[in-house]
Amino acid sequence: MFDKILIANRGEIALRILRACKELGISTVAVHSTADADAMHVRLADESVCIGPPQSKDSYLNIPALLAACEITGADAVHPGYGFLSENARFAEILGEHNLHFIGPKAEHIRLMGDKIEAKKTAKRLGIPVVPGSDGAVTPDQDALAIAKEIGFPVLVKAAAGGGGRGMKVAHTEADLQLALTTAANEAKSAFGDASVYLEKYLQKPRHIEIQVLGDGRGGAIHLGERDCSLQRRHQKVWEEGPSPVLDAAARAKIGNTVAKAMQELKYIGVGTIEFLYEDGEFYFIEMNTRIQVEHPVTEMITGIDLVLEQIRIAAGGDLPMSQDQVVINGHSIECRVNAENPVSFRPSPGKIQQYHPPGGLGVRIDSAVYQGYVIPPYYDSLVGKLIVHGKSRVECLMRLRRALDEMVVDGIETTLPLFRALVREPAIIDGDYHIHWLEQYLAGQKTD
Ligand code: ADP
Secondary structure, X not given: OOOXXXXXXXXXXXXXXXXXXXXXXXXXXXXXXXXXXXXXXXXXXXXXXXXXXXXXXXOOOOHHHHHHHHHHHOOOEEEOOOXXXXXXXXXXXXXXXXOOEEOOOOHHHHXXXXXXXXXXHHHHHOOOOEOOEOOOOOOOOXXXXXXXXXXXXXXXEEEXXXXXOOOEEEEOOHHHHHHHHHHHHHHHHHHHOOOOEEEEEOOOXXXXXXXXEEEEOOOOEEEEXXXXXXXXXXOEEEEEEEOOOOOOHHHHHHHHHHHHXXXXXXXXXXXXXXXXXXXXXXXXXXXXXXXXXXXXXXXXXXXXXXXXXXXXXXXXXXXXXXXXXXXXXXXXXXXXXEEOEOOXXXXXXXXXXXXXXXXXXXXXXXXXXXXXXXXXXXXXXXXXXXXXXXXXXXXXXXXXXXXXXXHOEEEOOOOOHHHHHHHOOXXXXXXXXXXXXXXXXXXXXXXXX
16 A cells, blocks of 8 residues: 555545545645645645645646655655546656556556547447547548538537537538637647547437446456436536436446446556446447546445545555445435536636535535635636535435535635525426536526427
8 A cells, every 4th residue: 555645636636535545544745836825635634745836837737846746755656636637648657757656547548548539449449339420530631521411410529639628619510510620620729739620420418427437457347337417517517416317227237337348358447437428328438537537426425435545545456345246326416516606607706715604414425625714716626615415315315405505605705506506496407307408508598408
């Protein structure tokens, strides 16, 4: 097992990792920018190192500063959390070159899945169903229109290096295609430094359903069921739940086993998520995330497995915590991402939290790094915290969520709590009858279907 882990992240995920380390008896090193000197993860870690000024590129993304922090503190492993350097294959390699352990998959798998075109090819090869689309990148000398016609309009232009919903443009008709190709490529070039784009069939009313996997790197891999993340705004998840309201045990086992088998073949190590769109009873692979995800607590609540703790154990050479037939899905869980944003305009609302009262009681969990008097800095994402609720059934979970949301107080800044209080009372949400465009339609005041 590792002696000392450096947590290369901030906010709630840094705290989440810190908690797992403490339970495992591992010493912790927090790193922080000058804007985060008063952050909770800094206060609770055994040691902390300031790695630079507020801008992420100068601090949380600053690899030499992180290496120096490892050197100074004698850390033997680095946990990257999500975002920042978590899917940077080069970072994983550099750590290896310095005899430091990267808590995550092999660099080759990060690289493979980081290129969505390669990821899709690999998925196909491993027997995972994919969204119909172009065979690889669409190059200027190719007849994009002919490819799009073959797929059938509407089509989605996507960036090979995409992430966070950027570099994605829909072309509803032939006339839209050229503009969609150019804007997606330009956006991809400026966001990721890679202008390659590909085409995919644009699904009209799919759900986003993802499968959580855990691999030991030696050919063992299990799946831990699914999370339904269909409630999205600008392709960003807002509310996640598990199990999906539309999957039964047989459908779960079928897709889960397909994915687990693929991970066994890859000899994948650590936690990973295979994301699908789901429409008319069919799954279509869109991408794989080779890291812990924001919404991982949903799976923890319904399986009882501490994913971050297992991630660390496995990275240190440990075995899978159980076999596939020992995985039991118990009850229902929902997570709400409460952001420091105006609930109507979604304009960020950083600033000082004057009053903070997190909800409690049976089946209520808060993953957050804020406290009363804390000042949310303007430099990073606007997550205040995740409210995660568990119940024996979806109905009980919704009842509990309604109660917990009403109890929660975050004053001094604007938050998206009012949006969740409205959503949890919406008939379509109560019925579990929604798809990936539902929330945008609801927010635009349109008729949702
Ligand atoms: P990113 O890595 O940028 O998050 P993803 O490929 O994971 O991109 O897609 C993010 C979201 O975009 C999906 O959850 C879904 O809402 C939407 N999306 C992606 N591909 C398609 C598609 N082929 N048809 C319709 N919506 C899509």
